[in-house]
Amino acid sequence: MFDPQITPVTKSQYLQYLRCKNAFHLVREGIIPKPLSSSYGGYLEWGDFLQLCRSQFKDSASIDKTLEREESIQKTQEWILEKKSIFHAHLRSKPFVSTVEYLEYDPDREGWILWDFRPIGSVKQDILRSFYFHKKVAEGMSLNVIGYKLIRIQTKYIFPGGPIYPEDYLLIEDITPRMESEWGTREEEWKPFLSEIERTNEQTVQFSFLDSKPSCRSLKSCWSPSHCAEGKENAKEIFDFRDSSELAKQWFALGYNSYESVPDSELTPIQKIQKQAHISGKTYFDRNAFESYLTNVTKTVAFLDFESINPYLPLYPSTRPFQHVPYLYSLHIWDTETDTLTHKTYLHEDVGTDPRLAVITQLQKDLPEGITIFSFNDFFEKLIIQETATAFPEFLEFWERIKSMFIDLAMPFKKLWIYHPGQNGKASLKEILPCFSTESHGGLSIREGQDANYQYLRLIKKQVTAEEKKRVLEDLKAYCKLDSYGLFLIYRMLLERLSVI
Template sequence: MTPITKSLYLQFLKCQNAYHLIREGVVSKPSTASFGGYLEWAEFLSYCKNQFPNFPTIEKSPNREEGFVQSEIYIKDKISHFGAQLRYQNFVCSVELLEYDEERDGWILWDFRPIGSIKQDILRSFFFYKQIAEGLGLRVLGCKIIRIQTKYVYQGGPILPEDYLLVEDLSPRMESELGSREEEWNKFQTEIQNTNEQSVPYSFLEKNPSCRSLKTCLSPTHCAPGRETAREIFEYRDSSELAKLWFASGYNSYDSVPDAELSPIQKIQKEAHKTGTVHFNKESLTQYLSNVTKTVAFLDFESINPYIPIYPETKPFQHIPYLYSLHIWDMDSDSLTHKTYLHEDVGSDPRKHVLFHLQKDLPTGITIFSFNDFFEKLIIQESATVYPEYLEFWESVKSMFIDLALPFKKLWIYHPAQHGKASLKEILPCFSNESHFGLTIREGQDANYQYLRLIKKQVTAEEKKRVLEDLIAYCKLDSYGLFLIYRMLQERLSVI
């Protein structure tokens, strides 16, 4: 049986079924890796480690046994060390820093996280570490974390860790929430004792109180045998826990849920799936598009949001645009023009160049469509704040934006093939022959990662050329997709 790691414990708290399925090797552990995170991790880790000079490090190795043995030696000799490997009974964990406090004759557990806020999983992780450490007989004095100061504004030059990093003692909060943590741990221990490391029966309702949806279930065939198709009742908008009650009542499909239990939006979904037709609210869409200009623009940005700032006057996690795609359609002449700018000099700040070209390419006084336009507007506003010569440009365009995601969020239009989703990548294939499926880069996170990789890693000229071409193709389809959706709306309005 697989040793119990921190990630398995956290998985148990989210879903008991998933914990057993993963531990028994029935399904693979879900990937928690994020695009691009590792590109900055080594640098972030060095900032953290530099706060504790001369501490030894247990390097990661395929042979984890060596790490356990080395930590035992350091603990016996009361030596603080990075990458501590702890094992107690069948529980194992890796602690970023195990620090010995000579004055108080005890140990402090440290975690290093490139995050801006403390969430419950951080506290649960510390509690897991603490249980193992205390099981080994260690006197745990407290739990501390080094994370990112989100208000930090990079001014250029070397990053000063004392400004960028935030050291936080979580011991008081751990103490105040001790009851909740102990209750979770006792529940976990009870489950281990009851199952006795044997295969267990799975039940979506009985064993899965924290699982929100069969759509995110790791294995519906195990958790809801014979009722896998019931996943579609979880596609109803705003259903949340209500869908679990429907599941318990035996409902397995859109059609099976009585109208009396559905909201007006959910009834729209049900009718669309029942008839296989597109719902189209002409009145709402006519009003929505009533002030659109004859010539319209469709704008999409790609950005990076490094947690270690690269350019002056930026904060951790701030989105920095490096590419835009702009389609301009003249309705009278039915002519479509494409403009794009990609900042190829990955060693310099792209923001001013993006603003310069966008101001030149974007005609004045026309409607600008984006998908979830808050992002595009924020990009321009933040960049223009740093380069105030473009503030007038920002003022001239900010009122011209219209969010093309709104009709799909409000269900003024709904295609049954959306399956309750309202992202551009789900919508586009429903209303056109275009799809992101055939692209090398298919989502924004990957686009973010690929450009950041060009900045952080040494790549060949050929590789850089290929990546830049892939980025342009991805961004171009996003703005072209907006055009296709808008034209579809206009055509439907003209014939209905």
């Protein structure tokens, strides 16, 4: 049981409630700690983005972020009485507190406009819900809220080089009409939230996975199965069934708690394959599908993986916000007839310069002509090369020559032409590799692409020592190398199965 007078409700908690009522209470009551959010990337650019946004306003007060919450709230209230426009305004209307990026006073209309600054390309539902939360807190303070405005990123912006000018890069959007058109929807979300706070202030909360929001579709993503599914914590595996979505929740309600327990009549053909693989402990393999899939593969094959950054503040001329810019690749080349494996790699260590030209120049040298190129989810690798060649037209012929040679090595696992029980329904390289080899990303310092993106961005932003830079560069190469080597191991495994089975 929580006391709203002691622990205020924040905007992030409200958004969490809309996603999962159980998680809202579990964290609010201190039953479980709030999961740590990923720190990848965002804050490295946030300061510069915020400065661009704030440059659009003159003569405004700003709450110092070093102040304690109570001091911030008091200072905000003082400036509100003086009718000052305020950056980082702290509002409180018990039991709620919120922080508004910019609270603008309009003297002509004698009202307040709520502003939000978001490094995003489109308006999401959570932004509208955030504005509504701010509105409720502001109105609880008797403020006359007259408008809602958002500063976001102009996704069509092409960076010309030099300074980024806010008028070109930022998109200022008045979303007041949209907010007003959706009052009914927002109120339908808000009223149950208020009722829930009042109800749970008087009695103990009962947690149930089945009563949670529709967005909480899987017990595997539940923050605390021991509370939400007490006694059935081990029923997670039914949520591993591919494409089960809400159906798995219905199975859970019916008492099914394992692969074996779900009747075949409830399952799709793909789900039946999964069930049988888990019951037998054996790998499913569709020989006919693979023979067709590998028909035109050349005797010498390549396995290619890129690492990239995708900053929302473009760093290099002719790039867009969020565009993936390659700085590293790993390329394994295997001659199946001689069983010779060669490794090529390029990492752009001159972090102060645009890596694209150096990357594609070296790749053109390293990649033999006329051979099959395997990548995992090859759309990404092809997009990287295509966009780089577009920026440097002398490589367009190279792109045209190789684009038809790509084969997506993720496809067989997505389509369940092969399935290992250890995949637990997943089809990512990091889940697949340990199932079919002794290799794993678990022992690496960098284990996922988001972290690789973040680490290279740290180098660019000079947030590392010389010694740390050296270590990060080695970690990046090791991570990328295992990705392309993992593709080789998987492909070799497939050929061995075709020759044996």
